[in-house]
Amino acid sequence: MDDLKKKYACPPDKYAMYPIIHSGVETAEARIAEWKQQGFGGIVANVGYTLDYPEDVQAWDRLEAGMRAAAREGFTLWIYDEKGYPSGTAGGAVLEAHPEYETTGILAYNYWKTLTGPARYRADTPEGKLFKALLVPLAGEDEPLDITETADAAGTLRFTIPKGGHRLLVLVERRLFDGTHAAHSYSEPRRYLNLLDPKATDAFIQMTHGKYRERIGDLFGKEMKAFFTDEPSLISWNLEHVPYALVSWRGDFPHVFRERYGYGIELALVAVFLNTGNAIVRRRCDFWEFISTELAENFFGRIQQWCRANGVAASGHLLAEEELTAHIFLYGSFYASMRRFDIPGIDQLESEPDKLMSAERLPIGRLAASFADVHGFGEAMSEASDHVSRMNNRQIPFEWIRASMNWHHAQGINIITSYYNFSHLSRQEVQMLNTYTARLGLMLRQGKRDSRVAILYPECAIWSEITPVPEARGGRQTLAAQEISRIFRDISWGLLHRQVDYDYIDETVIQQASVRDGRLTFGNRAYEAVILPGVHVMQVKTARALAAFMEAGGKVAALEKLPCHSREGTAEADGEVRSLFAARMNDPGHLLFSDLPGTLLTPAILAFLPRIMRLSPADIYSVTVGAAGTIVKTGGDVPSPGILSHMRIREDGRRVILLANMTGKAYRGTLTVEGMPDRAMSSEPAAQCTIWDPVDGSVAPCEWTGQEGIADMRGIKVSLGAYAGSLYVI
Incomplete structure (x- = not known):
């Protein structure tokens, strides 16, 4: 433990934050001394965003000079793979060279009126390439009648309605842009790549990853650690109201789907759009599984294969991680796509503690870090920032940024790429944040997370x-x-x-x-x-x-x-x-x-449920919330909902625990851990429980509560200031 204490006092910079620098890396040689003094451990950079991106030779020259200068000084290097976001188009260059790779979708026109037969009928169809026109029985058990062949050159249908009531479902293929993320990106409106097409992905890799390899490939697997891809998605989760529901598409899907599942994809689409027909559950699951597999293999998988073949990691984050239903529309399977990251990541635009702790959204840090923990990747990344606060003209204080570092590490995120604006902080304060972050990163890589x-x-x-x-x-x-x-x-x-x-x-x-x-x-x-x-x-x-x-x-x-x-x-x-x-x-x-x-x-x-660790508040004040001073209580259990934790177990059996107070008031309580009484009763210094302060790097014996001499009644005294965190080694 003595070696670990020495490292903790002066932690490796590689565990500190990595600022994301979209422009200005070409002046790295002039800025390296400043970055070093501020304690940053690496940088995330890209070739400059000029009008000739990604073909501007001078921009590449500047990028290469800057990255090599940073590498010489020991910085860890990451590459941001796009001009803005979402990733996949190389600033539009891929589609300018290959317009056939633009993303498309199937739009579902579900006519509102019941068509009753027998009768003859005429119907026009929406703009787009007609895929299928179907009469779907209201009974829901009979298969739909395919009337596609009744369409004339203008797309007008003339057909006979069979006996009984039917719904008219028209499925047309159309490029996706209006109302989607492509049209609403914070970066720029830009037509988008079909991520389901492996040839489109290969073109993107050639225009981006391949060019970086030509310039700084000798740094790959050394100083150059990972590629960062930003919010690629199927963009079939529209950001504004559109006329028709839609799903993502590729031209050969009918053939590939039939080969894989043994029936026509139009039957799955009836189940997906109308929730009717035979075997609804199986057909819905077939469709979303199909989409997720094609995306994971043909985009994320191909990038991962290229990165691994070139000695670097595939990393980045997805879109709308906070909502389960969005996962399906954007990725088919969030899980399948995330598994193709070597360093899975999140996008955390909030740094105000109450927003970070909002229970209205999934705890995305724990979601991404689970992939690292379960599948052995070891590291998980966040694009962390105070973006939402800045967009609302709010300046967050030093303590909230530090609380954000606690939030991330408590959930298992141990690489922080940063969009923070530190202009309101002194150089010393930025250095303190980086040292604090590095101490957390060092300690929360010890052993493994002990999730039961x-x-x-x-x-x-x-x-x-x-x-x-x-x-x-x-x-x-x-x-x-x-x-x-x-x-x-x-x-x-x-x-x-x-x-x-x-x-x-x-x-x-x-x-x-x-x-x-x-x-x-x-x-x-x-x-x-x-x-x-x-x-x-x-x-x-x-x-x-x-x-x-x-x-x-x-x-x-x-x-x-x-x-x-x-x-x-x-x-x-x-x-x-x-x-x-x-x-x-x-x-x-x-x-x-x-x-x-x-x-x-x-x-x-x-x-x-197994509960290895328990945290009990010492007083009601520590856990009351709101003006009324309410508390949450389940039976005799009084939780501490403002305290996040992360417990790891080392090979020597010791546990490393982070407790992070995400509230604006002090917390006092008692921590008990499975197996702790035996260690607590030991008089050996090497067996003592210790508290490690991430602010100043000090290590001190824990203070005990309870009745001395009776192990089962002993606990560790916990005292956390507002927005503060502490580490315990037990």
């Missing part, structure tokens, strides 16, 4: 319920989709408020995991409990794996819904999923079903 609880990312469940709509940002989704999103978000924050470490996992992790000593093990993760947040649909293989887990002593908590439908969508598969969980309903020690809407962390669930 896993939350299932409810992919099949949300696939089965979500519906594309023309309203902005996904509109008002079905009640079922809203409930899944709410339960997923609320249990995530509920555990954070009670200092319970957890990981997000998907069904693939459950299926590939093994069961050892009653734990679900995957890589270096070992879960004692798995939480199903509103999950009513899952793959049969997942249900079997969870049944085996429970049989071996593991615990599964199903919140508000019990799995009752299969992803496969057959009666036999549905029956097997239901029976596997029904068989455990009389075994409350291994399956706990809570069907109380809006009450997720009941006393029964809190007792059911």
Whole structure:
């Protein structure tokens, strides 16, 4: 520990912040001394944003000179891969050279009136390339009638309506721009690349990554660590109201989909847009799985393969990470796309503590860091800034930026790329922030995060319920989709408020995991409990794996819904999923079903879940909120919702714990940790519990509370100032 204490006193700069520099890196030689004095550990840079981007030779000369100067001084280098954002177009150059790679979508025109037959009928169709015109029976069980061939050259349909009531669904292919992120980017309006097309991705890589390799390829795998891609997406999550609901598309999808799933993609589109027809759950899941696989492989996967082949990491962040329903429209599967980052990341535009702690949005830091923890990447990144505050003419103080560093590291983010405007701070204050950040980065790379609880990312469940709509940002989704999103978000924050470490996992992790000593093990993760947040649909293989887990002593908590439908969508598969969980309903020690809407962390669930660490407030003042001084209480449990935590376990068995006070008032409490009493009773200095101050780098023995000499009644005294953080080694 002595070596670690020395490093902690003067932490490596590589764990400090990396400013994002879109212009001015060409003057790096003049600025390096300033960056060094401020304590930055690296830079994120790109070739200059000139009108000739990315072909401006002089801009490349300046970029190369600046990056090499920074490398000589030991800075870690990252490359930002686009002119503004979203990434993928090389500042528009890809589509200027290859207009055929522009993104397209299928727009669904669902005529409002019921068509009743038998009768002859005429209908015009929306602008665009007609893919399918379908008469969908209102009964919902018969397959739609394909009337596409009745269209004339102008797209006018003339057809006979069969007996009974029908809906007219017209599917047209059209380029995506109006109302999308492409038209509303903060950078500039720019036509967008079809990320589903591998040839389009290859063209982007050639025009960006390839050019950087030509200039500074000898730094790859050395000073040059990673490429940063910024908010690429399918852009089928429109940012303003559009006439028709839409999904992303590629011209050969009908053939590829049929080859993979054995039926026409138009049947899946009927299920997705209208929520009707046969095998709705299976067809909806088929479609979104198909989209997610094509995106993950043909964009994120190809970039990752190129980066790995060239000795660097693929990194960056996605769009609208905070909302589960947005994940589906933008990526099909957020999980599948994020797994193709070597250093997964987030975009955190807030630094005001109350906004960071908003329980109305997913805790995106924990979401991204889970990929690093579960899949062994080791590092997770944030594009951190005070952007929202600045856009509202608010200047945030030094203490809030430091609180943001605590927020990030508590959730598992350990690389900070920065858009902060530090002009209001002194050089010494910036240096203090960087040293503080580096100390957190050093300590929270010790060992591994000790998560005993896993939350299932409810992919099949949300696939089965979500519906594309023309309203902005996904509109008002079905009640079922809203409930899944709410339960997923609320249990995530509920555990954070009670200092319970957890990981997000998907069904693939459950299926590939093994069961050892009653734990679900995957890589270096070992879960004692798995939480199903509103999950009513899952793959049969997942249900079997969870049944085996429970049989071996593991615990599964199903919140508000019990799995009752299969992803496969057959009666036999549905029956097997239901029976596997029904068989455990009389075994409350291994399956706990809570069907109380809006009450997720009941006393029964809190007792059911493993809780290695507990934090108890010393007084009510520490946890009261609002003018009325209210508190949250579950049974006899009084949580400390303003305190975020991160617990790691080292190979020597010691635990490293970060406690971060995200509130504007002091906190006093008691920390107890599993296995701590034995260490607490030891008189050996090497076994002592210590508190590590990230502000000044000091290390001191912990102060104990409780009755001396009785181990089970001992705890560590916790005293945190407003917006302050402390590290404990136990």
